[in-house]
Amino acid sequence: MGFEESHHLFIERHSGLRTGERKGRLLRGHQYAERLFLQNVWWPLFESLDHLHPEYEVYDWNRKSQFLDFAFLPPNGVRFGMECDGYQSHVKDMDREKFSYALNRDTFLTGMGWGMLHFSFDDIQQRPEVCMMLLQMALAPYLAGRPAVIELGAEEKDVLRLAWQLGTPIRPKDVTEQLRMNFRTARKLLDSLCSKSLMQPVGKGERTRYYEVKAMRQGQIW
Template sequence: MSYQEAHQVFIQSHINRRSGERRGRLERGHQHAEMLFLQQVWYPLYGHFDDLHPEYEVLDLRGRPYFGDFAYLPGDLKFIWEIKGYGPHVLDMDRKRYCDELNRETFLQALGYRVVSFAYDDVAYRPELCITLLRMLLSRYQPSPSPASVALIAEKEVVRLHLKLARPIRPKDVEEHFSVHHRTAVRLLHSLVDKGWLRPVLRGKGIKIVQYELARGVLDYFD
């Protein structure tokens, strides 16, 4: 099934299940930016629209209806995807609307939704960046569709740990995070150096390696 066919079936199935303002909002609100996100980001990544709900209605902190661009509800997980243009969300926004938007997102987080916003310009002109970020985010919650190497999982977890620490990583950090022996931690770090993911930080006269830092752009590790 082509993207166009899959998209038509997807939208029509939701229209058929809705009535009143929920149906009207979908018919009016599913426009260029939302369709571009599906065509250039979501469908290339997943090839289907399972568990995705367009123009998803929730109540805001004042009890008024709010429609997120998409909700992604696989099992117990709850995400809301928003595609935000620079004009309406920056240039044309006054202080009150700005406060309302931030308060609404915090309220939705309190309800258990994880709200993730994508810039329209990235969706339109840099969809590969959106795909990488989306893959990084959802990989934390979903099992891999095919068996993954334990070593690769460990290596990527070391990179995530390094990013969380926001400083060069030491063998001791790896030891404590994985509860492994010092030699195992050093071996794991050396494997990342051999792959070109990390580079050693030399101290003293340049003969002692005590910590490591990223050797490439962050997104390279999660493609």
């Protein structure tokens, strides 16, 4: 099933589950920018809209209703909110009060266990590969196509971030130089990330010299 048909069924399904203002918000709020995010960024990575909720209702510290452009709620309990921000509506036309509220809302949701991700409309439209890279980087440490969240130590997270930042296959030597640890520890961390399906060895031969972040595959995260 291609994106067009999947998107149509996606909106139809969520619309059918809602009534009143929640349904109206979906029909009014899910417009060009949000659809383009799914088409240019989300779909090329996952080829699925499973566990994604458009115009998802949340509440702030005063129990005031707000709507996120998207909420990603997989079965393992991870919660990510995603916003598609246009310059005109989210910056140029925002007064000081609205600006402060937007920051406080994100901080409140973060405190409540949400991971908040923001993507500019210009990047979604003109540089979707940047959005894809950042989205994949944000989700990778938490999800790996398994029913439970993968447990990562602080050093493993540092190695994974380094691999993303470099953007090329890395060597244990790169880890030792950048993160200031010994060679044996660097290789142990890289092998551990491979065992958790977050990285994979590169090249041929008996001894692995390079490692890279494992690419996402259709129907799974990692």
